[in-house]
Amino acid sequence: MNEKQHIENVFHKHSHESQIDYKIRLNAFVDCIRFLLRQGLAFRGHDESEDSSNQGNFLELFQFLDAPKNLKVTSPKIQKDIVNAAAVETTDAIIRDMDDAFFCILIDESCDVLVKQHMVVMFRYVDNKGCVIERFIGIEDVTSTTTESLKASIDILFSRHKLSMCRLRGQGYDGASNMIREFSGLKTLIMRENESAYYVHFSNVVNIVGASSKHRDILQDKQTLKVVEELKH
Template sequence: MIPEQSIFHAFYKQNDAVKNEYKIRLNASIDACWFLLRQGLSFRGHDESVNSVNKGYFLELVKYTAEQNEVVSKVVLENAPKNNQMVFHKIQTDIAHCFAEEVIESIIKEVGHEVFCLLVDESADVSDKEQMAIVFRFVDTLAIVKERFLGLVHVKETSSLSLKSAVDSLFAKHGLSMKKLRGQGYNGASNMKGEFNGLRALILRECSSAYYVHCFAYQLQLVVVAVAQKHFEVRDFFEKIVVLLNVVGASCKRKDMVREDYRKKIEERSKKGEIKTGKGLNQEVSFQRPGKTRWCSHYKTLLRLVDLFASIIKVLEYVEIDGSDGIFKRRQANGLLKYFHTFDFVFYLQLMLLLLGITNNLSKALQRKDQDILNAMSLVKSTKQQLYKIRDDGWVSLINKVSSFCKNYKIEFLVMDDEFDSKN
């Protein structure tokens, strides 16, 4: 190689003006990346060709910056050298990685040489690559509990040894000591919380002070769902809710019908003075699908069902009659209409609203960052006392709610005082 023709030599041969132009281009790209990362926006567009009217957030932001600054405009995009525009995808990725390293370094400095807890969760991304999310939980110099997301680590497999190796690599990269760990927090998977061979056990062998704590809110969700599914009637109730979501929520047309009918009812009640109006009140609501791992989602779904019940019934009647939805959807709508006009449905709806409402308040309290284990146990105890009180003294109030709902929607109410004939 000829030294005079090397890239290193050629770069330093450039005059100060060329170097200054390069710095302006680089700063423009850095500023665009900084803004998009702060706002959590995507960088690339669907079509970044020369003739595209929308090249994506990054290129459009650089273009806008150039339009607002004449100095930048002279040296970026089409006015920059073709091999030095500083907008290529790899350049964007490199700058984003630099920001990530700076953020991680600041987190490590914030933790300092003090003790901290390790929170880990595993999940596959949209491309089915298994990855591990790592979060640090610690107390800063002002005695404030903080949780900082450190990053995602790709793992080839989800065995406990593989996960431990990934954690070790991360600690070694940033100069962290396993001896500083004072807590571990994972989900309920056996490879994570296993007492003998899980990630929890492997870390405890190195640091006996790294106590494992299963997320209280997640445990509560698992218990509530598991107990509910043990009762066939309750499980059947939630299965009907899923069918309802498939019939009503799977079509944009039917969802719009629910929203429009609900809007009209709100307007009518507002004119009659039955409900209050003002900023933030009477917002548009939607019927969301519950999930086993989404805390409190079942409770929110049932609340929406109560709010939208009249509108949902009207849409189901439309689906039952309308032939364009096919015979299967019509049969489902017919079955749902029959079930929703039964005493059993109303009873289980009000019962689950009552129970899930109590556990929902507990779940929110358990998810607070400043929650400590002693207060958490006290909250669990008080919630159990509430449930005991409902079991002993809550029957009358529950039946009154069921009776009121049946009366509002003309559903046949089961009279408890009637005599029961065992022969029939």
């Protein structure tokens, strides 16, 4: 099998019996990917050659599990295909868990080795058990770092997941970021659209609460009591 072919095309070219066998062998490959994603571990190694003493987490785990030797789907492209599929399923599960609840959006900026800007997005919401949940949603590419471009990226994100801006109840940005001016403008644009999307300078909150474990425990207790009182009404 040519490792550069898309995994879906390869699968459909097999006979029925071969497809069953291939699916069984593919499970070992997917299990390796799921484990690395769950643990937040890197896939690639510095030296993945056959005579390398450490070929990286993915190949080493693949060999450790004694995966079928004739499973030739270890190319980085196929790994990315399955990782992207896992990301879609995970994000969909998060959106379902939100269940049209009110939520907050937390945003930070990230710059890669090519000095290209990205927007890191998290959602904060209360689930149906009354627990405050924070979930990483993804890293969005931005065409530029202007306020308008950032707002357009958020609109696209909301549209993709069928979210309404009217359900937004808070927005937070990293005040230590070198994009503080752009984030300030973004805050204003969102509040023009939804006055209930209150702004929180979340790096200050994290620093204050994180300075003492006692402060954190007290805040959690007070938040629990507040949620209980709100539910009574």
